[in-house]
Amino acid sequence: MRALKFSTVPTSARSYEFEHVNAPAGSNFYRLKQIDLTGASTLSHIVSVVVEGGAAFSVYPNPATNEIFVDGQDLDGFVSIRDAQGRTINTNTLVGERSRLDISELAPGLYFATVRNGDETETLRFVKR
Numbered sequence: 001m002r003a004l005k006f007s008t009v010p011t012s013a014r015s016y017e018f019e020h021v022n023a024p025a026g027s028n029f030y031r032l033k034q035i036d037l038t039g040a041s042t043l044s045h046i047v048s049v050v051v052e053g054g055a056a057f058s059v060y061p062n063p064a065t066n067e068i069f070v071d072g073q074d075l076d077g078f079v080s081i082r083d084a085q086g087r088t089i090n091t092n093t094l095v096g097e098r099s100r101l102d103i104s105e106l107a108p109g110l111y112f113a114t115v116r117n118g119d120e121t122e123t124l125r126f127v128k129r
Helices: none
Strands: 026-030 033-035 041-043 047-051 058-060 067-083 088-102 109-117 120-128
Antiparallel strands (some): 033 041, 058 067
16 A cells, blocks of 8 residues: 655645636625645635626625615616526516615525616526525
8 A cells, every 4th residue: 555645734825816707896805715634724815806897787785685686877677586497586677776676585595687778688696595
């Protein structure tokens, strides 16, 4: 039987990259969690990245508990909420720059909010706790 040798002491610096495709406009926060061979973990410092432009609409908070807000400029359309199986749960009218939607009746899980405003359509994910 051969013995396996390894070192738990880092021998060189590591560099990590992550591409957040379709990152929402505004501030986004990131950090790394390192777990060593003994199961102990440490967290890196938090890095903030501000994305200009980006999505025309936003849905927050995410994850949500009882309500979500849909933001966008000059909203005059509607939002359809679908579950993870693609079933439409409800459709709501959007007016102004921010609309509040009651999601207290939804079961916990992953949902999709498809916002239609004039010629613009965007689908955003959110989690209901």
